[in-house]
Amino acid sequence: MSDDTIPPAPQPPAPPAPQLPPEPQTFSREYVSELRGENKTWRLKAQAAEEAAAKAKADADAATAAAKAAEEKAQADAAAARTAAEQAANDRIIRAELKAAAIKAGMVDLDGLKLADLSAVKLDDTGNVTGADEMLAALKESKPYLFSAPQPHSSNPTPPPPAPKPGDKKLAKDMTPEEFQAARRAIAAGRMP
Known part of the structure; x- marks a missing residue:
């Protein structure tokens, strides 16, 4: 045989070794x-x-x-x-x-x-x-007893006193100042008004 030998074919690299999971760590x-x-x-x-x-x-x-x-x-x-x-x-x-x-x-x-x-x-x-x-x-x-005759509509609710009648004697409070002075003179002179 000859020295011509064929070199052996390169071998594919070997697969990596399987990695095992790390060993679990244990706690106390x-x-x-x-x-x-x-x-x-x-x-x-x-x-x-x-x-x-x-x-x-x-x-x-x-x-x-x-x-x-x-x-x-x-x-x-x-x-x-x-x-x-x-x-x-x-x-x-x-x-x-x-x-x-x-x-x-x-x-x-x-x-x-x-x-x-x-x-x-x-x-x-x-x-x-x-x-x-x-x-x-x-x-x-x-209830008519609650009411009287209506009052006159005026600022003065009382009517004025009636005028003296001729021949009636006039009171001093009802005379004007002139009438009062005349009546005093008549009384002083002896005449009654």
Whole structure:
């Protein structure tokens, strides 16, 4: 044979040796218990924090609802007070107008208005009292003893004294200053006026 030998074919590189997973690291039982205890502590703290947050939210919702209810109650109370004040003011206006109308109608005693049915007397939108004249007319018809003859409409409610008749003696208080001086002179002279 000849020396011509064929060199052997190069061998493909050998596959790398399989790598085994690293050997798991082991911890001591005490260390694992300590880690689990710490985990439990943090888990309990987180749970407590979540419960506290839920309670705080519920408390805040309850406080908000209570505040809203208190505000609504305050608004309702204010509206009721305003309505009551307006009604009281309207009643005063109606009573004042009724007193003036009763005097004009000739009512003897204004306490007689307590006997009247005031349900028909109202205050209109412009502030005028309506139904007062009709109510007074009905009261005058049903209880005439509360009324007298209407007074004359004047700033002087008493009529002037009647003029003296010729031949009547005139009182000094009814004389003018000139008449009084003349009457004094006549009395001094012995004549009676």
